[in-house]
Amino acid sequence: MRGEPLDAETIVSATEEVLRRHGPEKATVLDVARLLGVSHGSVYRHFPSKAALREAVIRRWLDRVQEQLAAAVQAPGLTPPDRLRALLTAMFAAKWAKAREDPELFATFRVLAMEHSSVSSAHIAFLLAQIRAIVADGIAGGDFAAGEPEVIARAVLNATSRFHHPTHAPEWRSPEVEAESEDVVSLILNGIRAR
Amino acid sequence: MRGEPLDAETIVSATEEVLRRHGPEKATVLDVARLLGVSHGSVYRHFPSKAALREAVIRRWLDRVQEQLAAAVQAPGLTPPDRLRALLTAMFAAKWAKAREDPELFATFRVLAMEHSSVSSAHIAFLLAQIRAIVADGIAGGDFAAGEPEVIARAVLNATSRFHHPTHAPEWRSPEVEAESEDVVSLILNGIRAR
DNA sequence: GGAATGACAGATAGCAATATTTGTCAGCCA
DNA sequence: TGGCTGACAAATATTGCTATCTGTCATTCC
Numbered sequence: 001m002r003g004e005p006l007d008a009e010t011i012v013s014a015t016e017e018v019l020r021r022h023g024p025e026k027a028t029v030l031d032v033a034r035l036l037g038v039s040h041g042s043v044y045r046h047f048p049s050k051a052a053l054r055e056a057v058i059r060r061w062l063d064r065v066q067e068q069l070a071a072a073v074q075a076p077g078l079t080p081p082d083r084l085r086a087l088l089t090a091m092f093a094a095k096w097a098k099a100r101e102d103p104e105l106f107a108t109f110r111v112l113a114m115e116h117s118s119v120s121s122a123h124i125a126f127l128l129a130q131i132r133a134i135v136a137d138g139i140a141g142g143d144f145a146a147g148e149p150e151v152i153a154r155a156v157l158n159a160t161s162r163f164h165h166p167t168h169a170p171e172w173r174s175p176e177v178e179a180e181s182e183d184v185v186s187l188i189l190n191g192i193r194a195r
Numbered sequence: 196m197r198g199e200p201l202d203a204e205t206i207v208s209a210t211e212e213v214l215r216r217h218g219p220e221k222a223t224v225l226d227v228a229r230l231l232g233v234s235h236g237s238v239y240r241h242f243p244s245k246a247a248l249r250e251a252v253i254r255r256w257l258d259r260v261q262e263q264l265a266a267a268v269q270a271p272g273l274t275p276p277d278r279l280r281a282l283l284t285a286m287f288a289a290k291w292a293k294a295r296e297d298p299e300l301f302a303t304f305r306v307l308a309m310e311h312s313s314v315s316s317a318h319i320a321f322l323l324a325q326i327r328a329i330v331a332d333g334i335a336g337g338d339f340a341a342g343e344p345e346v347i348a349r350a351v352l353n354a355t356s357r358f359h360h361p362t363h364a365p366e367w368r369s370p371e372v373e374a375e376s377e378d379v380v381s382l383i384l385n386g387i388r389a390r
Numbered sequence: 391g392g393a394a395t396g397a398c399a400g401a402t403a404g405c406a407a408t409a410t411t412t413g414t415c416a417g418c419c420a
Numbered sequence: 421t422g423g424c425t426g427a428c429a430a431a432t433a434t435t436g437c438t439a440t441c442t443g444t445c446a447t448t449c450c
Contacts, residue, residue, distance in 0.1 A: 006393085028441060039395050044443065114365075145385075155378040161357040168362065170309075183350040190340075191386030201423080223411060234425050239413065 006038060008046045008056070016057045016105065023104040024111050029053065055119045058109050062123050065094050073130060080138030081189050084156075087130055088185050092163045096177075099169045110166040127164075128153050135192065145194045152192060159188055201233060203241045203251070211252045211300065218299040219306050224248065250314045253304050257318050260289050268325060275333030276384050279351075282325055283380050287358045291372075294364045305361040322359075323348050330387065340389045347387060354383055 011032065018031045029050050033040040047053045072090035073083050099106045113120040132153035138144035144152075162168050163181045171177065206227065213226045224245050228235040242248045267285035268278050294301045308315040327348035333339035339347075357363050358376045366372065 029443090030441065040442080041396070041444085042394055045393070048443090050442070151378055152382070154375060155382045158357050158375055159354040159379050159382060161363070162353050162360070165357070165363075168356070168360075180349060180353055183346055184354050187347070187350045187354060187383060187386040189386075191382040191384075195390055224413090225411065235412085236414085236426070237424055240423070243413090245412070 006036065006042055006046070011036065011043055011046055011053070012056050012060060015053050016061070019054070019057060019108050020102065020104050024054070024108040054108060055112065055117055057105075058112055058117075059119045059122075061105060061109070062119065062126075065098070066123070066126050068094060069127075069130065073134065080134050080141060080143045081193065084131065084134045084138070085185055085189060087134065088156075088160060088163075088188075089181075091127065092160075092181050095164050095166075095169075096172050099166075099172055106166065106169065110169065113166050124157070127157060131156050138192070142194055144192045147192070156188055156192075160184060201231065201237055201241070206231065206238055206241055206248070207251050207255060210248050211256070214249070214252060214303050215297065215299050219249070219303040249303060250307065250312060252300075253307055253312075254314050254317075256300060256304070257314065260293070261318070261321050263289060264322075264325065268329065275329050275336060275338045276388065279326065279329045279333070280380055280384060282329065283351075283355060283358075283383075284376075286322065287355075287376050290359050290361075290364075291367050294361075294367055301361065301364065305364065308361050319352070322352060326351050333387070337389055339387045342387070351383055351387075355379060 014035045015027075015032050018027045018035060021027075022031065029043050030040050032053070033043050036043075043053070047056065069087060069090050073087050075083075075086065078086065098109075109120070128150075132149045135144060135147075135152050135156070136149040139146060139149065157164075160181070162171070163177065163184070209230045210222075210227050213222045213230060216222075217226065224235050224238050227248070228238050231238075238248070242251065264282060264285055268282050270278075270281065273281065293304075304315070323345075327344045330339060330342075330347050330351070331344040334341060334344065352359075355376070357366070358372065358379070
């Protein structure tokens with residue numbers, strides 16, 4: 001019934017569009033099929049369930065954010081403390097921008113996070129790995145005090161929950177958040193710095 | 196219609212009971228009046244609205260928690276770092292216990308927090324004041340590095356959101372929370388300690 | 391033969407009529 | 421007279437009915 005072949009990537013893009021327009025509550029797989037001009041049975045050929053579709057959209061969406069974050073840390077000539085500050089700042093900025101500019105997709109992400117979906121676990125694992133790598137570097141180079149990088153990374157992520165966890169998104173509209181996040185980041189950097 | 200005089204305190208107690216049984220969604224002021232054996236008009240003589248009633252219950256409930264916390268910090272012979280650790284630990288323990296043992300009342304507190312009720316603002320102000328006092332003491336005594344106590348107190352509260360903010364309550368069931376909270380507290384204490 | 395369709399059953403959401411609740415207030419009664 | 425009552429309007433919640441949606445699969449169509 002259509003010229004182009006129907007593949008998973010096309011379906012994910014259409015789903016992203018539907019989610020952006022209707023939000024996670026109202027979006028249906030019938031909407032997705034209608035947008036693609038196919039029957040909903042065809043969508044189920046590529047994805048086993050509506051939940052899997054949602055997850056695929058958010059997985060791709062987070063992959064792009066993660067690419068940005070990885071790039072932010074690669075800036076040359078930065079010491080571990082500066083790299084950690086850059087990573088955390090970039091992470092907050094990315095989340096805040098998404099919550100503001102793409103509220104419906106962000107709401108979908110929030111739903112997955114509350115459901116403990118594997119997609120959000122993977123995202124947390126990515127963030128922990130990035131932090132841990134910088135922390136390990138910093139310990140090796142003498143910038144940071146000795147310690148277990150895994151434990152420290154988790155503590156850093158936990159201490160910054162308010163600025164990146166989607167459950168706090170409504171608070172990010174306040175104009176003080178940016179200053180408060182900087183104060184927390186400074187506190188953390190002081191906490192792990194070598195004495 | 197009843198022997199005893201009806202006063203605000205009695206109504207608040209009855210409302211607490213109704214909230215505990217039915218939760219913030221299902222509880223009605225008609226339930227409260229029924230439990231007291233009076234008409235709902237009598238309840239409205241003492242409280243202007245259902246919202247005011249809810250707030251009075253949670254205000255009293257938080258007052259008791261705050262008394263406990265204030266006591267935890269008064270322990271004699273403790274240095275400011277130890278007092279700060281004791282305060283934060285007691286604060287987490289109090290919240291976790293309430294969330295577990297009194298889930299419906301805690302859910303009511305959560306609703307007020309999300310609505311930015313003056314009750315929850317007052318609670319935050321109390322916590323900030325307690326932390327600020329200890330921080331100021333610590334700076335004066337040379338235990339903590341110089342800095343603005345108000346700003347540091349806010350950073351400490353923000354960095355521990357995950358362990359006391361009601362929006363994170365579902366995560367408190369995980370057995371790792373306690374260890375993770377200790378790691379964050381240690382990180383924070385390191386961050387403000389004098390070098 | 392492999393992809394797409396559309397009919398289908400069970401689950402879920404929307405809708406409109408109904409019932410309950412919130413908040414007010416004139417009057418009651420101790 | 422001062423607290424209490426219960427009738428009331430408006431707002432909100434509940435109910436039962438109908439629509440739509442999810443997920444499956446036998447059938448159709450290149």
